[in-house]
Each structure stands twice: as C-alpha cells, then as structure tokens.
Amino acid sequence: MVVTGDMAEIQSWALFAEFVAKEAGETIRTAMKAEKNITLKSSVVDLVTETDKAVEAFIIDSLKGRYPDHKFIGEESDAAGQKAELTDAPTWIIDPIDGTTNFVHSFPYVSVSVGLAVQKELVAGIIYHVMADEMYTAIKGGGAFCNGNAIKVSQATEMAGSLVVTEVGSGRDPSRMDAFYKNLEAVLGTNAHGIRAMGSAALNMCMIARGSGDVCYEYGIHCWDMAAGYVIIREAGGFCCDPTGGSFNMMARRVIGGATESICKQLSGILTHIELEHDGRASAS
Numbered sequence: 385m386v387v388t389g390d391m392a393e394i395q396s397w398a399l400f401a402e403f404v405a406k407e408a409g410e411t412i413r414t415a416m417k418a419e420k421n422i423t424l425k426s427s428v429v430d431l432v433t434e435t436d437k438a439v440e441a442f443i444i445d446s447l448k449g450r451y452p453d454h455k456f457i458g459e460e461s462d463a464a465g466q467k468a469e470l471t472d473a474p475t476w477i478i479d480p481i482d483g484t485t486n487f488v489h490s491f492p493y494v495s496v497s498v499g500l501a502v503q504k505e506l507v508a509g510i511i512y513h514v515m516a517d518e519m520y521t522a523i524k525g526g527g528a529f530c531n532g533n534a535i536k537v538s539q540a541t542e543m544a545g546s547l548v549v550t551e552v553g554s555g556r557d558p559s560r561m562d563a564f565y566k567n568l569e570a571v572l573g574t575n576a577h578g579i580r581a582m583g584s585a586a587l588n589m590c591m592i593a594r595g596s597g598d599v600c601y602e603y604g605i606h607c608w609d610m611a612a613g614y615v616i617i618r619e620a621g622g623f624c625c626d627p628t629g630g631s632f633n634m635m636a637r638r639v640i641g642g643a644t645e646s647i648c649k650q651l652s653g654i655l656t657h658i659e660l661e662h663d664g665r666a667s668a669s
C-alpha cells in the first residue's frame with residue numbers, strides 16, 4: 385500500500401478514528417460507574433487504571449487492523465516501555481483517557497484524545513468529551529468542529545479580562561511547584577478574570593478552541609495530551625506556541641494555546657519557564 389496522506393485520505397482516516405474514539409468513550413462511560421483498579425506511574429499523583437490500558441489497546445488494535453502501515457504513540461504503551469518515536473510514517477498519537485485522575489474520582493471531565501501526524505506534521509485531531517458526548521474534530525486546512533458544528537476561538541488579545549486554563553500536572557517536585565505558584569501569581573497579576581484547572585489538557589484545548597476560555601498553558605504534559613488539541617485550536621483560528629514564545633513542539637512537554645498570537649505572547653512574557661526532558665527520540669512541529 386502506498387501511503388500518500390493527501391487531504392481526502394486523511395479525512396477518511398480521521399473519520400474512522402472518530403468512530404473508534406466514540407466506541408472507546410462508551411467503554412469509559414460504563415467503567416466510570418464501576419470500581420477502578422488503580423496503579424501508580426511516575427509519582428503518587430500519576431495514576432493509571434485497567435480501563436486506560438484496555439482502551440488504548442482497543443484504539444491501537446482497531447486502527448492497526450485497518451491501517452497496518454501506520455505507527456502509534458500511546459500513553460500507556462510509552463509507560464510500558466515502548467518509547468514515543470515520531471517518524472515520517474502516518475503516526476497516531478493516543479491518550480486513551482485524558483483526565484485519568486478525574487476518571488478515578490468520577491469527575492465527569494475526561495476525554496479520548498487521538499492526534500495524527502504525517503511526515504512529522506500534525507494534520508488531524510479528534511477529542512471525545514466522553515461524559516458530555518461532544519466530539520471535537522479538525523483536519524489541517526478544514527476547520528474545527530464540535531459534533532459537526534464549526535467552532536471558533538474567542539477574540540481575546542490580552543490577559544486582562546481573559547479566562548485562563550492551566551493544570552497542576554502529575555509531578556510535585558519542588559522546582560516545578562515553585563514555578564507553578566509563581567505562574568499563578570503572575571497570571572492573577574494581569575487582572576485576568578479567572579483561572580480554571582479541570583484536569584484534562586486535551587479538553588482544556590477544546591475549551592479554548594470553542595471560545596469558552598481564552599488561553600491555556602501547561603508544563604509537564606506529553607505529546608499525547610496535546611497533539612490532537614493543537615490541530616483543533618489551530619483550525620478554530622487560534623495559536624499555539626512553546627511557553628517561551630518559540631515554535632510549538634509537541635515533544636517538548638509544555639504548551640501555550642490561545643485565541644490569538646497576541647495573548648499567547650503576553651502570557652509567555654510573564655511565565656517562569658521550566659525545562660523538561662522531551663518525549664521520545666525525535667522532535668516535531
């Protein structure tokens with residue numbers, strides 16, 4: 385099979401991924417009500433459940449069955465030792481449950497996040513907001529949608545008066561926490577209207593894409609938390625960059641995503657940045 389990855393082909397791949405994400409969501413919805421089998425990953429606040437693993441296996445098996453030449457980066461596969469590797473091949477970047485802590489506590493803000501990179505470029509994003517039954521989708525050059533309706537970012541150009549979304553993250557080391565507190569203070573000092581931290585980076589990016597928040601930022605996340613959200617924000621008319629103001633790098637484990645370049649750059653200018661070990665072995669734009 386020759387893989388070209390043109391727009392029509394990407395569209396058909398994304399449509400199938402949407403179907404798979406919805407099926408995965410059904411499993412998560414059912415599991416939300418049942419007892420959870422929890423284990424720890426990198427820290428005492430970095431959780432994984434049997435459902436995360438089962439859903440990731442289901443998504444990868446489904447996509448691999450249909451597209452045997454494609455490659456996969458998955459949160460739980462990575463945790464099991466299969467390190468993220470981005471090549472030129474069509475690569476699906478999967479977070480089976482983004483918001484595992486929410487899932488564990490039955491807090492209804494969890495998503496299935498599936499991004500697609502072709503020749504190392506992010507070209508499609510699918511995020512299913514499981515408990516709200518909202519399917520966010522975008523293909524590069526084709527706009528962004530929620531349940532088939534076009535979505536757009538807000539017009540916010542400055543921090544004053546904005547609604548900002550961030551997360552504490554799943555690490556508690558002192559240097560990271562110190563930067564986290566400094567950043568909260570800096571954001572509040574701009575007269576932003578408020579800060580929200582709901583527990584799913586992927587859904588936070590959808591909130592920005594639909595104009596329900598103006599800018600989001602996070603340090604310590606991974607490529608599977610932000611790959612799909614990047615495409616959705618961009619296609620909704622928004623902007624994404626590295627928190628330092630440089631180009632977005634999905635392997636760099638940090639991001640700013642916002643309504644406009646102006647608000648992103650303003651936020652970048654007041655944040656205390658932290659360096660994190662990158663995901664995988666290659667970098668992507």
Ligand code: LIP
Binds near residue numbers: 481482484553554584
């Ligand atoms: C989580 C993110 C959340 C972030 C956590 C974690 P998970 O993803 O969506 O925003 O703060 O560090 O990465 O682990 O639930 O898939």
